[in-house]
Amino acid sequence: MKALLNHPWNISEQEAIQLQQELALRVIHEDCEIPVHYVAGVDVAYSKHSGKLVAAVVILKSDSLELIESVTVEGTEQFPYIPGLFSFRELPPVIKAFEKLQITPQLVVCDGQGVAHPRRFGLASHLGVLLDIPTIGCGKTKLIGDFEEPDLKRGAYAPLIDHGEEIGSVLRTQEGIKPIFVSVGHRISLATAREWVLKLSPRYRLPETTRQADHLVKMALAGRDC
DNA sequence: GCGACAG
DNA sequence: ATCTTGTCGC
Numbered sequence: 135m136k137a138l139l140n141h142p143w144n145i146s147e148q149e150a151i152q153l154q155q156e157l158a159l160r161v162i163h164e165d166c167e168i169p170v171h172y173v174a175g176v177d178v179a180y181s182k183h184s185g186k187l188v189a190a191v192v193i194l195k196s197d198s199l200e201l202i203e204s205v206t207v208e209g210t211e212q213f214p215y216i217p218g219l220f221s222f223r224e225l226p227p228v229i230k231a232f233e234k235l236q237i238t239p240q241l242v243v244c245d246g247q248g249v250a251h252p253r254r255f256g257l258a259s260h261l262g263v264l265l266d267i268p269t270i271g272c273g274k275t276k277l278i279g280d281f282e283e284p285d286l287k288r289g290a291y292a293p294l295i296d297h298g299e300e301i302g303s304v305l306r307t308q309e310g311i312k313p314i315f316v317s318v319g320h321r322i323s324l325a326t327a328r329e330w331v332l333k334l335s336p337r338y339r340l341p342e343t344t345r346q347a348d349h350l351v352k353m354a355l356a357g358r359d360c
Numbered sequence: 361g362c363g364a365c366a367g
Numbered sequence: 368a369t370c371t372t373g374t375c376g377c
Contacts, residue, residue: 180367215366245366250366256366274367277364278364315366
C-alpha cells in the first residue's frame with residue numbers, strides 16, 4: 135500500500151511542531167465501519183553502533199491472530215529522539231515497509247501514543263493520517279497525562295487526563311500486571327481501540343501485533359551484525 | 361527553578 | 368530506544 139499523503143522529513147524541530155499542529159486537524163476520532171480482517175503491528179529498533187533503524191510491519195489475521203505476512207526495512211537515523219517528535223525519527227522506514235506489503239490491513243496497532251500527545255498527534259495518529267487507515271496508539275509508558283490506578287482485573291481501565299481532557303485509557307491487559315496506555319490513533323473511537331487491544335492481548339501484557347513486530351525487528355537487527 | 365519526558 | 372550488569376523465576 136502507498137501513503138495517501140506525504141510531506142518532507144528533513145525539517146527543523148520548529149517545522150515539525152508546526153506540521154503536527156496542521157496535520158492534527160485531520161485526525162478522525164470516530165470508528166469507520168469497515169470489517170477488520172487483517173491487523174498490522176508496527177515496531178522500530180535502533181542499533182546505536184551502526185546508527186541504523188530497522189522498521190518491521192507484521193500482518194495478523196484478526197480472528198486467529200495467525201501471522202500472515204511480515205516485512206522489514208532498514209533506514210538511517212535522520213532525526214533525533216525528542217519526546218513529542220518521536221514519529222519524525224521512526225516513521226520514514228515504517229512508511230517504506232508499508233509500501234512493501236502485499237496485504238492491506240484494516241487496522242494498525244502502533245508502538246507509541248496516538249492523540250495522548252501534547253499536540254494530540256503522536257506516532258499512531260501521524261501514521262494513520264498519512265496512510266489514511268485506522269490506527270491505535272499503544273504505549274508501555276505514558277508521554278503525558280494523569281491517571282488513577284485501574285482495578286487489577288483484566289479489562290479494567292482508567293481515563294488518562296490532560297488538563298481535564300480525556301486523551302486515552304490506562305488499560306489492564308493482564309490481571310495484576312502493569313497496565314498499558316491506549317489512545318486513538320486515527321479513524322477509531324477510544325472504546326473500540328480498547329476492545330481491540332484487549333482482544334489482541336489474550337495472554338501477554340502487550341498485543342500480539344506488537345509482540346510479533348518487536349520480535350521481527352530484533353531478529354533483523356541481530357542478523358545485520360553477523 | 362525543578363521534574364517529567366512515547367521509543 | 369540501547370547497553371551492561373546482576374538477580375530472580377520458569
